[in-house]
Amino acid sequence: MRRWLTLLVAATTSLVLIALLVPLALLVRTVAVSGAVSEAESEAESVAVVVGAVDTETLRLTAEQAEHPVTVFLPGGEVVGDPAPRSTAVELASRGRSVTAAAPGGREILVAVQGAPGGTAVVRVFLDDGRLTRGVPQVWAGLAALGLALVGLGVLVGDRLARAVIRPITALAGVSHRLAAGDLSARTVPDGPPEVHAVGVALNHLAERITGLLAEERESAADLSHRLRTPLTGLRLEAESLADPEEAARIEARVDALERAVTSVITEARRRGRERAECDAAAVTGARVAFWSVLAEDQSRHFTLDLAPGPLPVKVAADDLAACVDALLGNVFAHTPEGVSFSVRLEATGGGALLTVADAGPGFATPDPSQRGESGAGSTGLGLDIARRTAESAGGSLSLGASPEGGASVVLFLPAVTP
Numbered sequence: 001m002r003r004w005l006t007l008l009v010a011a012t013t014s015l016v017l018i019a020l021l022v023p024l025a026l027l028v029r030t031v032a033v034s035g036a037v038s039e040a041e042s043e044a045e046s047v048a049v050v051v052g053a054v055d056t057e058t059l060r061l062t063a064e065q066a067e068h069p070v071t072v073f074l075p076g077g078e079v080v081g082d083p084a085p086r087s088t089a090v091e092l093a094s095r096g097r098s099v100t101a102a103a104p105g106g107r108e109i110l111v112a113v114q115g116a117p118g119g120t121a122v123v124r125v126f127l128d129d130g131r132l133t134r135g136v137p138q139v140w141a142g143l144a145a146l147g148l149a150l151v152g153l154g155v156l157v158g159d160r161l162a163r164a165v166i167r168p169i170t171a172l173a174g175v176s177h178r179l180a181a182g183d184l185s186a187r188t189v190p191d192g193p194p195e196v197h198a199v200g201v202a203l204n205h206l207a208e209r210i211t212g213l214l215a216e217e218r219e220s221a222a223d224l225s226h227r228l229r230t231p232l233t234g235l236r237l238e239a240e241s242l243a244d245p246e247e248a249a250r251i252e253a254r255v256d257a258l259e260r261a262v263t264s265v266i267t268e269a270r271r272r273g274r275e276r277a278e279c280d281a282a283a284v285t286g287a288r289v290a291f292w293s294v295l296a297e298d299q300s301r302h303f304t305l306d307l308a309p310g311p312l313p314v315k316v317a318a319d320d321l322a323a324c325v326d327a328l329l330g331n332v333f334a335h336t337p338e339g340v341s342f343s344v345r346l347e348a349t350g351g352g353a354l355l356t357v358a359d360a361g362p363g364f365a366t367p368d369p370s371q372r373g374e375s376g377a378g379s380t381g382l383g384l385d386i387a388r389r390t391a392e393s394a395g396g397s398l399s400l401g402a403s404p405e406g407g408a409s410v411v412l413f414l415p416a417v418t419p
């Protein structure tokens, strides 16, 4: 845009200058030519005055002293002064008409002198092209230099103006990208021309609105989760009134776990957005695998854990990453038979961390099992989509494939925390 504006100014300035300077240059040339011609005419007139009044020798001397080459054609055919051909214009002048005519290399000014002894004499003053346009090239060079200087000045002013417009627009684009990447604290300082200033104010307003709406969303999610507490309390009372104490204790333990889960959903929903999303991927993955290892032992599953040495900071909140690992390991336990082995590997890459969960089970049956709501096992079909969204919201990705043993393999790329 900056280049376009500068080019526009250069083109406009050039057009205006051409429209002004070209006629001015032609006028300068015309004035110079008419000045030189009238000067030569007055010289011819001054020689014409003495023709017939002085003898030939004095006439020659007068002609030689003149500034321009002067030739006098006397009526008898005698030529005095600078030798010159007797052109048709001279013939015309000898009939009594003073003329100015083009001649090779310049112009001849011809003054007819009537009343000379023996007929009409003709005084010829020759003006070469150099004298005709004396000083014109210098004036033209001056005009061209002035034109170039003005175009240069125009381009400079245009560039400054373009920069003043583009700087705030670039800043606006930067803030929009930060907002799109999830940094809701991004705001711009409105600047530049009124229209761009107004866009800056509107963008800040939009950011405030998005932040407000998300906060409301979180609060309503917390409220909705809170409603689960009432039926849970009812369930707890029912459990307590069971006759079999062992069964009562078992159901109470389940209700406790469910209540803890609801509480964590409420606090988690309210916490989001206030904290900067980042965690140590090595610590979170290690903790979740340790949790699942108990169940793996119960189901006689052999597993390998290959953890890169921490800390491995990634742009995902600890709870979100824990939910991802749980979803992936939960899938291994839900969709592969007992006894099937699996592996978890976390490695550091240049831009973040790569988490791979692979198993030796039957592998994915459908081409895109991460479709939200699609379950091949009668479940909710959310696990892989939650993992994908978590990775993508941080700027990472999820990819599905096959493990070397022919089972399922899920690779999660989590970008590193940027300072």
Ligand SMILES: Nc1ncnc2c1ncn2[C@@H]1O[C@H](COP(=O)(O)OP(=O)(O)OP(=O)(O)O)[C@@H](O)[C@H]1O
Pocket (backbone or CB within 6 Å): 327, 331, 332, 334, 335, 336, 359, 361, 362, 363, 364, 365, 369, 370, 374, 375, 376, 377, 378, 379, 380, 381, 382, 383, 384, 385, 408
């Ligand atoms: N390790 C795996 N081995 C074989 N198939 C798998 C594996 N993980 C996922 N799948 C397939 O991908 C589908 C989608 O998985 P996803 O976790 O998104 O949903 P789900 O497990 O069916 O439901 P939810 O996770 O919500 O309880 C599963 O239904 C299953 O068919």
Ligand SMILES: [Mg+2]
Pocket (backbone or CB within 6 Å): 327, 330, 331, 334, 382, 383, 384
């Ligand atoms: Mg699942």
